[in-house]
Amino acid sequence: MSFDQTPDNAERQPRRGRPRTGERHQRRLDVLEAAAHELVDRGYENVTMLGIARRAGASKETLYSWFGNKGGLLKDLIEQETTSAANAISGALGRPGPPATVLVEGAYALLKRATSDTSVALRRAAVTSPELGRHALRLEQEKVDPIIDSYMAQLTRDGRYLVPDVGSAHRMFRSLVTADLELRILLGQESPTENELQARANTGATRFLSLIEPS
Numbered sequence: 001m002s003f004d005q006t007p008d009n010a011e012r013q014p015r016r017g018r019p020r021t022g023e024r025h026q027r028r029l030d031v032l033e034a035a036a037h038e039l040v041d042r043g044y045e046n047v048t049m050l051g052i053a054r055r056a057g058a059s060k061e062t063l064y065s066w067f068g069n070k071g072g073l074l075k076d077l078i079e080q081e082t083t084s085a086a087n088a089i090s091g092a093l094g095r096p097g098p099p100a101t102v103l104v105e106g107a108y109a110l111l112k113r114a115t116s117d118t119s120v121a122l123r124r125a126a127v128t129s130p131e132l133g134r135h136a137l138r139l140e141q142e143k144v145d146p147i148i149d150s151y152m153a154q155l156t157r158d159g160r161y162l163v164p165d166v167g168s169a170h171r172m173f174r175s176l177v178t179a180d181l182e183l184r185i186l187l188g189q190e191s192p193t194e195n196e197l198q199a200r201a202n203t204g205a206t207r208f209l210s211l212i213e214p215s
Contacts, residue, residue: 031056031063032077036118039074044125049073071131078122078136085113086143093151099160100209106151107177107201114182115191123186148173155212162213169212177204 034056038047049070053060067073092105113119126133152169155161163169177200185191192200 027056027058027062028066028076031058031066031073032080034058035073035077036081036121039077039121039125040117043121044074044128047074071129074122074125074129074132075135077118078126078132079139081118081122082136082139082143085109085119086147088113089144090147093147099155100205102151103173103205103208104201106148107173107205108198110174110177111181111192111197111201114178115185115197120185123182127186145170156215159215161209162215172211173204173208176207177201179204 031052035047035052038052038055042051047070049063050060052073053063056063063073067076088109089106092109093102095102095105122132122136126136148170149166152163152166152173155169156163181192181200
């Protein structure tokens with residue numbers, strides 16, 4: 001928070017009035033970060049707007065003004081997490097290189113997302129709240145699925161593999177990479193180590209390429 005200049009012997013008072021656009025954006029990010037920590041630490045049922053406000057150093061009134069209610073705030077958090085995941089997956093699949101290398105990077109990005117504390121906490125919240133679940137599914141379909149679909153189609157365009165059904169190839173790739181890992185973590189299994197994630201990414205990508213037909 002910035003402060004007005006005051007004499008050394010006077011108490012500094014915070015500025016009044018509305019925050020600037022950049023300051024407000026940063027404050028929203030701070031609130032979403034606080035919400036993520038609250039969700040991980042306390043679980044969806046125990047998260048409150050007051051608890052998030054206290055962790056973020058904001059007022060509860062500000063949170064209600066910005067997000068409407070807890071559901072609205074968590075929808076924004078889901079959108080932020082999905083966008084971040086989409087960027088990571090897009091970066092991995094957008095790198096130049098042979099499919100055997102690029103798909104390992106894509107698989108690793110999927111696994112990192114599947115095992116992150118925030119993602120797991122949001123999935124648990126989505127299971128508890130049908131409204132959040134529908135929101136999460138829509139964003140997944142809009143932001144993440146097209147990236148993987150596009151790469152599957154690119155395999156055929158580049159003349160490397162024959163992928164006549166992009167959607168099926170996409171689902172097979174995800175299944176081979178994540179399998180039941182997401183469910184097991186939701187049920188309380190400890191997340192894999194970094195080495196285990198990398199090994200799983202390699203195995204999943206290799207199996208996928210062995211099941212599609214080369215051109």
